[in-house]
Amino acid sequence: MAQVLISGGSGVVGKVLCEKLRMKGYHVAILSRSINKSKKLKTYLWDPTNNQIDPEAISSSDYIIHLAGANIAEKRWTVSRKKLILDSRVQSANLIFNEVKKQKKELKAFISASAIGYYGSITSDTIFTEDNHAANDFLGQTCLVWEQAARQFETLGIRTSILRTGLVLNKEKGGALSKMLIPVKMGFASSMGNGKQYLPWIHIDDLCELYIRAIENISIEGAFNAVAPDFQTNKSFTQTLAKTLNKPFFFPNIPAFLLKLVLGEMSVILIKGSRVSANKLIKNGFIFKFSKLNSALRNLLN
Numbered sequence: 001m002a003q004v005l006i007s008g009g010s011g012v013v014g015k016v017l018c019e020k021l022r023m024k025g026y027h028v029a030i031l032s033r034s035i036n037k038s039k040k041l042k043t044y045l046w047d048p049t050n051n052q053i054d055p056e057a058i059s060s061s062d063y064i065i066h067l068a069g070a071n072i073a074e075k076r077w078t079v080s081r082k083k084l085i086l087d088s089r090v091q092s093a094n095l096i097f098n099e100v101k102k103q104k105k106e107l108k109a110f111i112s113a114s115a116i117g118y119y120g121s122i123t124s125d126t127i128f129t130e131d132n133h134a135a136n137d138f139l140g141q142t143c144l145v146w147e148q149a150a151r152q153f154e155t156l157g158i159r160t161s162i163l164r165t166g167l168v169l170n171k172e173k174g175g176a177l178s179k180m181l182i183p184v185k186m187g188f189a190s191s192m193g194n195g196k197q198y199l200p201w202i203h204i205d206d207l208c209e210l211y212i213r214a215i216e217n218i219s220i221e222g223a224f225n226a227v228a229p230d231f232q233t234n235k236s237f238t239q240t241l242a243k244t245l246n247k248p249f250f251f252p253n254i255p256a257f258l259l260k261l262v263l264g265e266m267s268v269i270l271i272k273g274s275r276v277s278a279n280k281l282i283k284n285g286f287i288f289k290f291s292k293l294n295s296a297l298r299n300l301l302n
C-alpha cells in the first residue's frame with residue numbers, strides 16, 4: 001500500500017486523518033518539529049525555519065499532504081505572529097518542494113490545505129467559488145502565497161490539489177467547536193458582532209474523506225472549497241448549537257467593537273464571513289456524510 005506523508009500530522013485534522021488512512025491500509029508517516037508527538041506513527045523530523053528535513057521522509061513517500069502551519073486563532077496578530085502564520089506554511093512547502101526536486105522524486109500527488117480566508121474577511125451575499133480571486137487582506141494574501149507555494153509542484157508534473165477549508169467541526173479538545181461549546185454549555189450562547197456573517201463549516205469525517213479522495217481520485221486537481229453545502233450565519237450556527245445541547249439562546253450579541261478590543265485584527269475571523277460554494281466538489285461526485293449542520297452537531301455532541 002502507498003505511503004502518505006503528512007506535514008503537521010500531529011494537529012487537529014492530521015490526527016484524525018492519520019487514523020483514517022491507517023484504517024484504510026495506507027502506510028502513514030508524519031513530518032513534525034518534535035519526535036514525541038505521535039508514538040503510533042513513524043515521525044520524520046524537520047525544521048522549516050532552518051531549512052532542515054530528513055531526506056528519507058520524502059524518498060519513502062508516494063503522496064504528501066501539507067497541513068503544517070502556525071494556528072491562526074491562537075494568538076493576537078502582531079507583525080511577528082503574522083509573519084509566522086505565513087512562513088510556517090510557505091517556507092515549509094518550499095522546503096518539501098526543494099527536497100522533492102533535489103531527489104527527482106516522482107510523487108503521485110501533493111495535497112495542500114488552504115482556507116476559505118482566501119476569499120477575504122467580507123460579509124456579503126456573494127457566493128464565492130473557486131474561480132474568484134484572492135482577497136487583498138491578510139488572510140486572503142496568506143492563502144494566495146500558501147497556494148502558490150503548493151502549485152510549484154505542478155512545475156514538476158506532480159498532481160497538486162488544494163483544499164480551501166472552512167471551520168472544521170470535530171470532537172477533539174483544542175478544536176474550534178470545543179471552544180465554541182464553553183459559553184453555550186454555561187447557558188450564555190450569543191452571536192458575535194451582528195451575527196449575520198457567514199460561517200462555512202465542514203465535519204472532520206467529510207474533510208478526511210476528501211483528503212482520501214484527493215489521494216485516490218486524479219480528478220481532484222487544483223483548488224476545491226472544502227465546505228459543507230449548507231449556508232449558516234454566526235447567529236444560525238450558534239442557535240443550532242444551543243438547540244442541539246438543549247441550552248437557551250437569548251443573550252444579546254457580543255458587540256464587534258468589544259471583540260476588536262480584546263482580539264485586535266484577529267477578530268475578523270469571528271465578525272466577518274462570506275458564503276462559500278461546495279458545488280465544484282458536488283459536481284465532482286463527492287457525497288457529504290454531513291451536509292446539514294444539525295446532523296453534524298448531533299453526531300459530534302450527542
Ligand SMILES: NC(=O)c1ccc[n+]([C@@H]2O[C@H](COP(=O)([O-])OP(=O)(O)OC[C@H]3O[C@@H](n4cnc5c(N)ncnc54)[C@H](OP(=O)(O)O)[C@@H]3O)[C@@H](O)[C@H]2O)c1
Nearest residue numbers: 008010011012013032033067068069070088113115165168
Ligand atoms: N481546523 C480548522 O478549522 C481549519 C480551517 C481551515 C484551514 N485549516 C488549515 O488546515 C491545516 C491543518 O489544520 P489543524 O486544525 O489540524 O491545525 P493545527 O491543529 O493547528 O496543527 C497544525 C500542525 O502544524 C504544525 N505547526 C504549528 N506551528 C508550526 C510552525 N511554526 N512551523 C511548522 N509547523 C508548525 C504543528 O505540528 P508539529 O508541532 O508536530 O510540528 C501542528 O500540529 C492548517 O494549515 C490550517 O490552517 C484548518
